């Protein structure tokens with residue numbers, strides 16, 4: 001890996017975006033390497049923590065590369081397909097955002113299930129200022145996360161959301177000092193890891209699918225037959241608490 005540091009643990013993978021010379025801007029090499037991470041997580045489902053090196057999450061897609069792209073590349077959805085793949089990973093994902101998460105960097109964070117911010121976090125989608133639109137999820141994912149009014153301020157009026165804004169609008173779960181944000185993210189993942197893996201996976205599927213009584217019942221039917229459910233409920237009834 002040239003653009004990422006990847007730490008593989010039993011129950012999770014920790015990815016650090018690392019192109020400090022370009023504020024961790026997402027270039028083709030990083031896209032390819034993040035696809036490799038996704039492939040590994042699809043093969044062996046684990047939790048995912050994404051963060052950025054050196055006090056920046058990611059300052060967007062790489063503008064030098066974007067400048068050279070034309071219609072064919074746009075239609076290929078280079079970033080949008082990657083972020084969709086990340087959003088569809090089997091188990092939950094957490095973004096720990098320190099510093100700038102702009103453009104594609106913000107969209108990567110929006111694609112994660114939970115976001116934590118440091119006091120220096122800044123979210124924004126300045127794409128129209130570059131003559132393009134935020135086409136890798138911001139136009140609909142941000143609206144889902146914060147509502148149309150705030151999303152339009154970000155997308156149309158270039159509003160940047162600082163950490164307090166992001167917390168107030170529900171974009172991030174918490175603001176944590178930079179020195180503690182990874183620890184806090186691991187704590188969150190530890191909490192998730194204590195849940196049943198299949199239960200977590202199906203809950204994510206059903207939630208992201210928009211929920212429906214039929215899918216809820218079918219997913220529950222699978223879980224009701226699982227050994228994990230029996231073990232966990234027996235433990236509860238025997239006085240153990242998870």
Ligand code: COA
Nearest residue numbers: 021022023025059060061062063064100102103104126127
């Ligand atoms: N793509 C390519 N290179 C980028 C980049 C991007 N999205 N963002 C930053 N860089 C590069 C800069 O060109 C600069 O390179 P240089 O040292 O060779 O000149 C280096 O990273 C440092 O950036 P700089 O602007 O000097 O840092 P800063 O701390 O003053 O400002 C930002 C940080 C994030 C505010 C600023 O870099 C910025 O506005 N980046 C672009 C954000 C953007 O429009 N993103 C949407 C892209 S779709």
